[in-house]
Amino acid sequence: MSGPRVALFATCITDTMYPETAKAVVRLLERLGCSVDFPLEQTCCGQMHYNTGYYDHARPLARGYADTFAGYDHVVVPSGSCAGMVREIHPDLVGTSPPVERTYELSEFLVDVLGVTDVGAYFPHRVTYHPTCHSLRMLGVGDRPLTLLRAVRGLDLVELPQADQCCGFGGTFALKNAETSTAMLADKMHCVRDTGAQVLTAGDNSCLMHIGGGLSRLRAGVRSVHLAEILASTQEDT
Amino acid sequence: MARNPVTWLGSPTFPKAAHAALADTQLRQNLRKATTTIRGKRAGVVAELDDWERLRHAGESIKDDVLANLDTYLLRLEESVTARGGVVHWARDAEEANRIVLDLARAEGADEVVKVKSMATAETGLNEALEAGGVRPVETDLAELIVQLGHDRPSHILVPAIHRNRAEIRDVFRREMADAPASDEPRDLAEAARRHLRRKFLSAKVAISGANFAVADTGSIVVVESEGNGRMCLTLPDTLITVMGIEKLVPTWADLEVFLQLLPRSSTAERMNPYTSVWSGVTPGDGPQKFHLVLLDNGRTATLADTVGRQALRCIRCSACLNVCPVYERTGGQAYGSVYPGPIGAILAPQLVNDPDDEQAASLPYASSLCGACYEVCPVRINIPEVLTHLRSEVVQAKGKRTPEALAMAAAAWMFGDPKRYEAAQRAGSLTRFLARDGKISHLPWPGSKWTSSRDLPAVPKESFRAWWRRNRG
Numbered sequence: 250m251s252g253p254r255v256a257l258f259a260t261c262i263t264d265t266m267y268p269e270t271a272k273a274v275v276r277l278l279e280r281l282g283c284s285v286d287f288p289l290e291q292t293c294c295g296q297m298h299y300n301t302g303y304y305d306h307a308r309p310l311a312r313g314y315a316d317t318f319a320g321y322d323h324v325v326v327p328s329g330s331c332a333g334m335v336r337e338i339h340p341d342l343v344g345t346s347p348p349v350e351r352t353y354e355l356s357e358f359l360v361d362v363l364g365v366t367d368v369g370a371y372f373p374h375r376v377t378y379h380p381t382c383h384s385l386r387m388l389g390v391g392d393r394p395l396t397l398l399r400a401v402r403g404l405d406l407v408e409l410p411q412a413d414q415c416c417g418f419g420g421t422f423a424l425k426n427a428e429t430s431t432a433m434l435a436d437k438m439h440c441v442r443d444t445g446a447q448v449l450t451a452g453d454n455s456c457l458m459h460i461g462g463g464l465s466r467l468r469a470g471v472r473s474v475h476l477a478e479i480l481a482s483t484q485e486d487t
Numbered sequence: 488m489a490r491n492p493v494t495w496l497g498s499p500t501f502p503k504a505a506h507a508a509l510a511d512t513q514l515r516q517n518l519r520k521a522t523t524t525i526r527g528k529r530a531g532v533v534a535e536l537d538d539w540e541r542l543r544h545a546g547e548s549i550k551d552d553v554l555a556n557l558d559t560y561l562l563r564l565e566e567s568v569t570a571r572g573g574v575v576h577w578a579r580d581a582e583e584a585n586r587i588v589l590d591l592a593r594a595e596g597a598d599e600v601v602k603v604k605s606m607a608t609a610e611t612g613l614n615e616a617l618e619a620g621g622v623r624p625v626e627t628d629l630a631e632l633i634v635q636l637g638h639d640r641p642s643h644i645l646v647p648a649i650h651r652n653r654a655e656i657r658d659v660f661r662r663e664m665a666d667a668p669a670s671d672e673p674r675d676l677a678e679a680a681r682r683h684l685r686r687k688f689l690s691a692k693v694a695i696s697g698a699n700f701a702v703a704d705t706g707s708i709v710v711v712e713s714e715g716n717g718r719m720c721l722t723l724p725d726t727l728i729t730v731m732g733i734e735k736l737v738p739t740w741a742d743l744e745v746f747l748q749l750l751p752r753s754s755t756a757e758r759m760n761p762y763t764s765v766w767s768g769v770t771p772g773d774g775p776q777k778f779h780l781v782l783l784d785n786g787r788t789a790t791l792a793d794t795v796g797r798q799a800l801r802c803i804r805c806s807a808c809l810n811v812c813p814v815y816e817r818t819g820g821q822a823y824g825s826v827y828p829g830p831i832g833a834i835l836a837p838q839l840v841n842d843p844d845d846e847q848a849a850s851l852p853y854a855s856s857l858c859g860a861c862y863e864v865c866p867v868r869i870n871i872p873e874v875l876t877h878l879r880s881e882v883v884q885a886k887g888k889r890t891p892e893a894l895a896m897a898a899a900a901w902m903f904g905d906p907k908r909y910e911a912a913q914r915a916g917s918l919t920r921f922l923a924r925d926g927k928i929s930h931l932p933w934p935g936s937k938w939t940s941s942r943d944l945p946a947v948p949k950e951s952f953r954a955w956w957r958r959n960r961g
């Protein structure tokens with residue numbers, strides 16, 4: 250293939266818990282003409298350690314990231330939060346490096362690097378989008394995900410009230426301050442249910458695991474699906 | 488050394504305090520209403536300025552310059568205040584500041600003093616110290632008065648009684664004021680407070696204030712407020728004592744231009760605040776004839792020594808970060824156990840306390856999901872999430888390597904440190920599928936129960952992406 254050589258950084262949570270998201274990224278990028286590799290040396294960006302205050306443990310993981318992804322044109326991450334960790338925090342921890350500077354969150358890569366907003370997807374469902382905090386505020390992905398979703402055929406996009414409010418995940422915050430986290434989650438779920446959407450999407454599986462876990466407990470009948478899986482869906486899938 | 492009263496003695500750690508606060512549905516309703524309104528208004532007035540981001544950068548640079556050259560600017564301020572007839576006092580900590588103020592009030596023969604709303608004196612616990620010394624402090628800011636009369640604690644920097652609704656306020660007034668109204672109409676409540684305070688203004692010999700800004704070049708002190716009660720205190724009594732944190736400086740008069748735009752829009756969502764009082768030393772025949780300025784350290788120089796944490800000293804106490812904080816909105820301010828609640832409190836209070844053994848202070852940097860809403864609105868661009876994780880790293884260092892959390896984190900780091908170990912852990916993890924029903928896990932033993940008490944967890948799939956890749960593409 251002649252397209253850019255792209256490395257997928259799946260992130261530990263997607264690799265382990267949500268393999269379908271990573272497969273969707275591969276399908277989507279290949280469909281758009283990229284050649285995709287998944288270097289097997291990759292593990293975790295170190296965000297959990299960093300956010301919880303274990304800088305000494307986060308540093309070797311940040312170094313490992315730079316080593317693993319040296320030599321690719323671009324690194325694509327299906328997570329605003331891990332892409333934010335790499336781009337905004339790795340330089341503080343271990344200095345910057347070419348792979349860090351060439352790391353993109355998925356919607357950024359599609360819109361800014363490949364220059365596409367219509368990825369040729371088909372997803373005939375009522376969908377609402379939660380802009381996760383790190384993609385919104387750390388990376389500033391803005392309305393790129395919404396632009397991509399609006400171009401998906403069959404998709405009925407409904408606006409999420411108070412979308413920019415945190416869902417209460419925050420990594421170890423969800424455990425250390427479980428009750429406050431749950432109170433934030435309750436309000437987020439309320440807003441999601443108000444939309445009447447069948448599907449909740451976002452660019453981060455960690456936040457989706459949190460909101461989706463709450464919705465599942467309530468048997469709310471709203472599925473959570475990563476943005477990549479929607480963008481990878483085509484008419485043939487249905 | 489005496490305990491720093493910036494956090495309240497005996498306060499539980501944040502998660503414990505939050506537990507109680509979250510159960511108070513009235514509190515949550517009051518807060519949601521108040522913060523949602525002010526959030527929207529702030530966003531509106533900020534959007535009016537197309538140079539808002541440049542103003543924020545300017546505010547940041549001016550404050551960084553002040554902090555980098557604090558010694559020079561403080562001496563310049565002392566010189567200019569003294570030259571204009573004021574007296575400057577230096578207070579190492581809260582206790583020293585309180586003693587200076589008490590001695591000054593007593594020297595004037597005052598048994599009652601009127602107070603302008605001030606965070607510095609709330610931080611030092613001045614009211615308690617004055618009372619213990621036989622001098623009655625009277626808060627004249629309406630919200631501060633409500634807290635004082637209610638024998639309550641503040642829960643917000645700007646609106647310390649934000650956790651109270653008007654019915655609760657009426658009840659406080661009826662308990663504490665002779666001629667309190669029966670109605671809970673804001674008009675009637677304000678009128679009752681006005682009558683109550685008017686008597687105090689006219690009889691007070693001494694007023695005590697804080698300062699929003701002090702101009703090093705001219706020795707001018709600036710107080711901004713909305714009610715005009717501050718103006719009464721600053722002009723009527725014969726003696727004025729101002730207590731000010733040493734970081735409240737700006738170098739020149741021209742620098743005020745930046746902050747007088749940033750502050751009102753960020754705090755009350757006003758284009759301009761209703762009352763801006765500025766005075767430089769003493770003006771014969773006009774206003775207070777004796778002026779004392781107490782410069783308060785109370786942990787600030789120690790904070791300044793921390794290259795990451797020092798940015799907290801840029802804070803201009805606008806409270807925008809509180810109003811946008813999803814944690815603050817749920818728990819309220821008192822859960823932070825400090826006069827500085829919310830995101831700024833979570834980074835400032837522990838630094839001022841500066842005691843690694845203080846469990847309550849150590850719990851504050853964790854009172855955040857790191858959503859970043861605070862950093863986005865902060866008019867002086869304090870990267871609050873960065874300071875939060877930095878302070879967490881200090882807590883981690885202080886607690887050592889043997890805590891259950893430290894051991895778990897070390898194990899996770901070891902596992903992530905090698906792709907083979909990581910893959911083995913994935914395979915082991917996928918064995919936990921037996922815990923799942925219908926693809927989800929609803930009950931886990933502690934500490935997993937902290938998650939599953941309100942959220943399901945998906946079962947770990949049989950095949951990781953990595954294993955799939957190896958099988959299909961490897």
Ligand code: SF4
Binds near residue numbers: 801802803807809864
């Ligand atoms: S930290 Fe920033 S937003 Fe918060 S009170 Fe201080 S100046 Fe305002």
